[in-house]
Structures are given as C-alpha cells and as structure tokens.
Amino acid sequence: MKKILSVIMGISFAFAGLINGQNVALAADGPAALSPYGDSTMQDLASCLRTANKLDVFYLIDNSKSLGADPKSGSPGTDPSFLRADIVAQDIKRWSDILKIQPKLQISVAGAFFAGSSSPLTSWTDLTATNAGSVASSFKQKIKAKALDYYTNWTAGLQEAYSQLQGSSADCKAVVWFTDGGLWSQDPRVKSLNDLSTLCGPGTSPSSISSSPSADGLMAKIRKSKINVFGIMLSPNADSSATGEKNEGYYKSLMLPVIEETGPKLQSVNGLPGGKLVCGELASSENRTYSTGAFLKAVSAAQIAYSFLLLNSKVAGGTAQQGSTTGKFWLDPGIRSFEVLTSAKNWQIIDATGKVQSTSEGSQYLGTTGRVEIPRLTKSQAWTFKSDSPFTVIVYPELYLSLHDNAVFSGRKNSISGQFVSNLSTGVPATLSDFTKANISAWVNGKPAKASITPSGVFQLDPFTPEAGAQSLAIKATLSLQTEHHPDLAPLNFALTKPVLQPQSLPMVSKIIFRKPLVGSKGRAIAKFLVSAPNTGGQGVVCFAQPKVLADNQDQSSGGATPRSKHWKINFKSLDKRGCIAVTEGSTKNLASVFTNDIQADSSVQLLFDYSLASGDGFQVSDSQNVILNTKRNTQGGLFWLWFIGLSILSILIPYSVLYIISSPAARIYSSAGLDRGVAKFTYYPDSKYVANSSGSSSFDPIEASKLFSQLSRSLPIQGMASFTDDDTGARIVAYRAKWPLNPPKFVFIPPLGKLGVPVGKNSDSTKITFENSRLTDGQLSNLAFVILENDAQTKAKANGQIAGELVVFNADQSGDYAGALANVMSGGFFAQNVDSLLAAHPGSSGATKGNVAANKPKGKKQPKSKILATQQGPIEKVTKDYDEYSTPSSSSSPGQNQNSASADPYSDI
C-alpha cells in the first residue's frame, strides 16, 4: 500500500505551521502560527491518543449567512463554494486510517451547526474502516444542505458541544469549532458581550472587560471535562467582514482568549470596552489540571484545509519541514512515511533514483499528497517534490506505543514497561537504531524517573516504590528522536494513570530470572520462580499467558538477525490446563518455565511474562514482567580453525591445481611448418671473439649456405613435444613445467654425451643471454641454435688460440635467406658470450683428467636431485628445485645423469 490516508486526528481546524515550537510556513498563503499554548494542546491530545481506547470528536460548524455570497450587499461570502464541507469530510475519512494502526481505538464523531442557535448536524456515530466514507459523505451533504442563518452565537454552539461531550467516557475528547464570524448573539451587537460572562465567568459586560482569572463559566467547565477545543476563525478580512459590520474585527478577536484563556489586549474602539480578556483559570502549565485549546485564524478556506492536515499530522507524530525551492527533501533512516502539503494542482513525487512515485493525477486528497510509505532506509535519500507551488513535508517515524499490563502495588518495587512498535496490529518492533538519537525520559507523579529503552523499542522504568498512601500514580514519558536531516523530530509523549493496589489480598509472583543462558539448538533454559499466596483472603490464583518474545536482539555483526520467532518452544511446569496455579494462604509454590529454540543465535531475548493475579474473593488484576533470556551459539574453536585453515589452503590449492593443468601446453616444444636444419663448421678465436666459417669468413655465400640446410628427417607432432632430440648430434632439449604455475616453463639443453654444447640462439639481444630467457622460452624450435664442441676444446684453445666446432641452426624462415640465418647467429655477441662461458665452465684437460667426480663420491650416498646444466650460460644453475620434469629424457642422456657427472666436471671421464 503506497499511500495511506493519514492518521490520527480528524479533528479540528486550522493550525498553522508551528510544529515542535517552530514556525513553519506552509505555503505562501499558509495560516498563522500556533501560540505555545495552542501547540501544547496539540501535544496533549497526541499524548492522550497514544494510550487511549476511545476518542470523541465533535464538529461545531458555523452556518451563518456570512459564509455565503449575498447578491444584495455584494458580499462574496467567506466560503461560498462550501469548501468547508469537503474539508470536514476528508478529515473524517482520514480518521478511519488511524483505526488500521490503532485497532483498539474507538472513534466516534458527531456534529452541530450554530448560527443564532445550535442545530444538530449528526448524532454520535462510531467510525470504522468501512463506514468512514459514508459518514464523511453524510457530513458533507448536510453541511451543503444546511440553510444559512443570521448571527454567530458562540455560546449556543459551545453549550451544545459541552452537553454532547461532558458525559462521555472517552479518554480523549475534542471539539472542532469552525466559524467565520465574531461573537454576535443578539442585537444590538454590543449586548453580545454579556455572553462572555457565560463563557468566561462574571465580570465582563458591554462596558467592561474582565481580566481576572476565573474557574467559572462554560469554557472552564469544558476544560475541566477534559475537552480540547480547537477553534479556527476564517477571516479573509478582519476589519470589515462579509457582514459589513464595522466592529467585526473586535468581535472576532474575542475568540482567541475564549479558547486559549487569554490573548492580546483588546483595543477600545467605537465605545466598545478595551482590556486584556481572561477567560479561564490561567494556571501555569505545571499546575494545570484541565484540558486546553488551540486557536488559529485563517484568511482563506485553503488555509483551513492546511490546518486540518497539519493538526492531523502532528497528532500522528509527524514533523513538518518547509520545502526547499528546488523541491528536494531528505528522508532519513527511521522515517517510514511522509506526506506533502501543497496547494499545487499538478505535482509529482520523485524518489532518489529518479522514479516517479506519485502524481497528482487521480489524487483523491485535498491539499495533500496523502501519506507515502517508504521501505526501511539504511541511508538518507534525497527525494524531490516537483510542483509550481510552495510545499511542506511532513515526515513520520511511524512509531506506536504498546503498553504492557503492569500492576502497581503499594509497598513494593514496581515497574512500568511497554514497547514502541511499527504497527500495533502486527506488533512489529520498532527499530530505534535507525535514529541518530532515541532517548526516553519519564516522570512519576511529576518527579523524574529513570527509564531505559532498547534498540527494539522496549522501554522500562526503573523499579520504584509508590509513596505511602498514594492512591494512583501519574506516569508520563517522552521518547525524543533525531535523524540526520530531521534533528527536531516531534517527541512521542504518552501519559497514563495507574491505581496503586494493596497487595495483601493478592498472590504474588517473584522476580522471574533465567540463571543460565540457552546454549545450542538442543539446549534448554529454565526460569524458576515462586508464586506466593495472598497474606489475607485465603486462596489466590495466578494464571499465566504464553510468554511473548518482545525482541530478539541478536548479534548482527555477521549478518541480519535470523528469524526464529516461530521456533520457540515454551512450557510451564506445575500449571493446570488453563495455565493457572492456585496457592492457599501461607503457602508458596515453585514454578518453572522451560525455553528451547532449535535455531541458535548469540542474543539477548526480551520476554514478556503476562499473568493475572486473582484473590479469593474474585478480585483480579493483570500484571507482567520483562525478562531477559540470553542465548548463545554452541561453537567449537577447533572446528573454526579447521575450517579456516582448510579454506585458506583451498584458496591456494584450487587455483594451483587449475593452473597446473592449464599451464601444461606451455611446457612443450613446438615446430613450425617448413622447419629446416642446418649444420655449419666454424672456427672460434677466443681472443678476438671472431667466428669464422669453413671459408674463414664470418659471412656465407647464399648458395653454399643453402646447401648446409635440409628439412628435418622426421615430422614433429603439432601438439608439441616434451623433449626433442637432435638426431644427428644427440643434443636434446627438454621442457620443464614450473612448479609455480605462474612462472614460465623452462627449457633445458643437454649436449651429446662426451661433448660440450651450448645454445647460442639467434637473438642478438644481449639482455637475453640465458637459454631459458632466450626466445626458446616460447618453445619454438625454429628459434634454436646451438654449438657442439669437443670436450677438450678449452685445452685446444689454449694451445692453438682457436676452437673448431659445429653450429646447428634451425630455421623456419621461408624467405630462403639461409646465409642470413647463419650469419645472424655467428655474428651476434650472444654467440661469443655463450661459448666463452662454456669454456670457462670447462677449463680443459687439467680439470678434465681428474675423472668423474661423481664416481669418486662415497657409494650409497644418495645424490642430490637437482640437475646441473653444464651447458648453461653463466653460473651453473640448479633447475629442478623450482621445476618439475615434464618428461623423462632417455636414460643415456637424462638430466639426472648429467647432473651426476657434471657436479664437478661432467664430461671429464669421456
């Protein structure tokens, strides 16, 4: 339901934009502000309604001729189009909505007209959700049909209202008094001032104004009967009304002191008496024992509509905020609905996402958008009201009070508790944690009392003992709320009076306490307590209702609360089938209440034990206790760490496994199509770093070079190979996959047995000086070039200054530039660097004659697994420490064997 017609008070008339003591301009033509007196009257009625069971509203409607147009005098009339009928009808319909929120509240409405005398409008009718429309329609039709008459006899109208309400048993009573004319009950009009003696007590006459407080008079009686009078004076032109009466403004100004006990000093005009009219006891707010009223003057019928709406809104806990010129307004966490008061004909309400939530099209409201409910917000949102008129936003926290049954006994510690809920029908707890501030203050018999409130809205007064001899206690409390953009939210007040009972004739229930928390899903929590018999009067009976779970304040650090309200299992021991236990005089019985819940939570559960106490003579009272039950999850620390460590390991193992599988194709050797292999004899001069071919030149004749190349004698698999053996030389390339799958694969060059060898690559980039970082890293055989030297190459180099060897080059270049391919390898600095490093690692016959070091090692000692690459450029590198062998090379030339032989001088035994 996006909209609901608001709220609580359908009553009265125009009250301006004074909310929470702040002046709020409703619109350009908004009504004047309420006085502090009038504002407190609104608060009083709001407080009354929060704990009320019945409200009576009496509409006192002016039907004087000044309302209508008068062709003879040319007066247009103050409300010729009967807008007042529509306003009253809407007000009545808005009443029915409060019944949805406060289903226990009974609302009755009635009304009367007044002009020269009073006449009935409707008799008392109970409003329901279904009949509100017809009741409103009935009011509307009767107001429109009522013939206008002379005079505005206030006294007659107020006397009728008083007689209708004085005998009512309603908790809250209100008169909504609407008029457009000043006091005028007889002619000459000045004699009407005698009515003030009837209304305000003796002392005022056509010649004098009484300024003395008085407890006499009709208005004092109305106030003492706890009737709030809400009066609005429709006064388009205060000085010369539609009646043309020159003193109209004077007579109209009497309405404020009549309703609010006093007002500004009356100016003596045209022989009329001046002075400060006092119309009541004029007690201070602290000492006031009667109900008050509120007055507002409106200059147009539209203002009356605003005033009705504002009054309703305020009594419903709404807070008004003047709209900005941009139309933007804020909705904070804690705000659950809002409405916009406006005189605009066309408007749109646009939410924070830019979506239109409501428009004027089809709106059935007068001067308001109607209540727009919003979901619970976790952060503030800026909405926009789009219109061509000023507007006022009313925001509502939608909090309602549910009081618990608490009996107050003399001589004992007592407490009062209750809960603020979001909906009285469903009992959904309030969420006070949404507000930036939520404080509760309480007073017992006018004295401050300590009170506490939980985030779920459960409040409790600290236990107190009534004063000796006290017959009743007056309890008041105020819940103050703030949100980020609404720091002055209307406080939620409530007041109640509790009789002080004598406990002697009633049984007593001791304090209910759980000694241990409820642990685990199979655990039980037991509350043990005592029921004591009355001190006098014989037997007592205590009957327990099923305890209610008021709030389940779960630890929400790892998520929202888990719903488990339906999982509670609650049993009483020692109660009969009706849930009662009888105790005879002088005896005491033990009781136990067992709680279980199969859904675990770390929580502080607030329970309400409701019970009735009956004495032997049939006297019965209801009482309750708020009880805290702590519940805990049954956790195992070991299991926690098992999961945590396991998940942490899996966080690595799963990607590792996936990548290990994925990375396997990278650790293979591939052959391009059209791969040629060439062998060239060369002579290397270490001193000059010169490399010469068999012709003594470093360059090749293209024809001769092409003769050196031939296609591979065998085709290579397209999916690659784990290792490749050069059939002619016996040199091998083995691909290894990295143990850490994010590392690139490594390719190891293994020279033929008994010879030296080193890859020289074809890349002249000096930074790519190692084999695994050369372009063969990508596994393309076409990038491979290597040299094969005799094992004694270094010895020969020292003797002759030159070394002879074979250069093997693989080429997939289809251009046929074989000479270039060879020259590219031989002339690059990479060639000389690698050959020099190879020779340095194999110092020649002096080292080579020492035999196989591996063979000299102690037998039986396991050799290290690491393979030493005799062919590697630079320092000898252990590769298997970080890499897995992807495939096992042939036994005659496996890296493992080479490792053994090369650990000191791998080829010295050849």
Add this chain to the structure above:
Amino acid sequence: MRPAKSWPVVLGLISVTSSILLAALPLMRLVTNTNYATSFAGWFLGPVLLFTLYGIDTNMQQSPKNRAYLIAKPGYTTTLRLLAYLSIAVGLAHAWRISSLLSVVS
C-alpha cells in the same frame, strides 16, 4: 596480430567486485547471520577465481601458440595480479565468516 584477450581481466574485475559486495552483505544486514552461502560464493569469486584468471591470462599471453599472433597486454596481467592480491584479503574475510558459522554445532 591481435591484442591479448581481455575477458580474464574483465571477469576478474567483476569477480572481485562481486566478492567485495558479497562481503558487505552481512555488514549491511542484507543476509542473515546464519547464511553462509553468500560467503562461500564470495570466497570462490575472490582468491579462487582471481588467481585462476590471473594464471589463465598469464599463460594465454605466454602461450607459444598465441605468442606469435598476440599483441601482449601486460597491463591486463598486472591488473589481475593486483586484483588477486586484493582478493586475498576479501577471501580471508569470507573464510573467517564461513568458519565462524560452520563451527556451530548443535
């Protein structure tokens, strides 16, 4: 030549963002304090998937088959590596919550 595929880094960004959002759900109380399914999802989308995507990207860009045809995008790999490191922290948060919830016995 074509540029290296961007889907691993795109998927990685989506994955780590989702993991962070899933980690925020309990804090925002949008899941109950007994629901660990979202944390499992967040844990998987965090370190598990991120490291996998990082490896896939790395291997794809180093693949001998692809290398000749790809314009390398080292930025993709760097981004994925940083996201993978970030996902470790998010993954630990998820693992902590899962462990906490699954350590409850009856």
